[in-house]
Amino acid sequence: MATGDRVRLFHLPFSFMLPQRVAHERGYFEEAGLAVELIERDRESVDVKYIPSESSLTEDHGIDLYPICKWESIKRTWEMGDGRIVAKGTFADLPYTVFVRPDSDVTGPKDLAGVPVAVNRRTGQEYTAMRALEEHMAPEDVILKGFGMPTERLRALRDGEVEAAILLDPQSTLAEHMGFREVLSFDNHMGIVGGEGIDSEVLDAFMAAYDRAAMEINANPEVFREDYLDMLEKDSRVAPGLFEDIDMGAVRADLSVPRYEVPEPADRAELDEHLEWMKERELVEESADIDRIVAN
Template sequence: MLADRSIRLFHLPFSFMLPQKVASERGYFREEGLAVDLVERDRRDVEVKYIPAAETLTGEYDVDLYPICKWESIRRTWTMGDGRIVANGTFASLPYTVFTRPESDVETPTDLADVPVGVNRRTGQEYTARKALEEHIPADEVDLVGCGMPTDRLQALYEGRVDAVTLIDPHSTLADHLGFRRLLEYDNHMGIVGGDAIDRDLLEAFLRAYGRAVEDINADPDAFRGTYLEMLEADAAVAPDLFDDVDVDAVREEITVPQYEVPEPVDREELDEHLAWMQDRGLIDESASIDDIVAPL
């Protein structure tokens, strides 16, 4: 076991990262010899995206580990030099869903050709959404527009500023209760990026603690409903008008805690394929090298 290694761990207050918070609160990191400082931002201070676009987490925020969408982890490590990827995975049975308004002419995913779809740019959603949409429409007809955080995307759809948006639970369930229609579901893929202080022993200790939290949640999901639903309650304070026309208790009752998975040490070959996909579409520089993106653990 490690001897009280101190790490600053960035936390995303979203549904797919619940095990990270549970591992911290239950002392699983501490039992692995990790003195974890969970770095969080006040949701009320976040206007567009939770992970800052112009600042490095491993630099300006002095973070040692941070979770982020797999494709954005590739872009961020290469273009910003913000650490290197140490792990990746699906993380949870929580698919993204593309929603449209009930009166929209968009009936199927193929109708989304040249239709603006609201995402949160620079979070990775633009890559996962693009990859999913390309299975139904030509790549040059994918039109993604930045609409911000989940409540911002819901507001944009509600006000008719876009014809479709991507969402993940618990906001997908809220969208159902607001009367929006589901068009398409696709998997959510995540990565974990580490700074210079992360070595193999520390990563393995982190993953063991994370795995214990996953086992706890999957064994008794209802025991974690309160923590899981805190995300929805926080957004009710940020965007109260979205909740005016729904039965919030009914939304809460319908939401279920998903099954979680443990991230795995980084799959270099898989990420190299994703890098090539991004380069083919001009989403990242042609000179980007997997050697500078993946940590040599």
């Protein structure tokens, strides 16, 4: 747990979390008064997802702060007591995109009713996708199928194991170069969860350093281009078969570093509305209490 101003920060190596790594590597956390240890799992050791469903990050792994999907943050903090939500946001101009094969009969979002869509279960995609798809169909017509990491979703779509798949950039751009067709996009909503050792001063220092990194990336995006492309490079080593017939030079040329945003303090009323939506769909217990989910 956090000791004084020492913070164990879990890092998701996705494109929308780049400012967190930049703040750590460039010493912005340290200059804000925090001794941050960045905890990150190696891509080659991850088959399904980075955040384990079966264990608590704050209690079992000693993590003080961790980013996670906004809806999963509600479920995780309530069911596992894995900290409390301290912040939220979209973090970057990087929407989720639903892709289908070029010969698919799906031409628009409404055609996805009753069609299995590949997602990564218990991550940002599952609940975010449910809410987005419900804008175009009845809740009972939303069908999601777990396929793990982006490389696995792309493989399943390519091999015809699923009709549609949800991706984020840079994998969305890779999907376009594989010939897949976009039929829907929607925002990626995130949260940040803190353990017992995180107080308002530590959180303010974290936000200040994060803000500094985000503003620097926004001002000089090309300087951070290689950092942004890092996950795609790791994917190419983990799943080389996906990249055999792809002109990676063309993929890289099509990719642009997005504009980043700074997380905002958790909004209790907004999260309570999301909690009620989850209760209606039996995604979380009816007894779930927002006061045990959101930090004071």
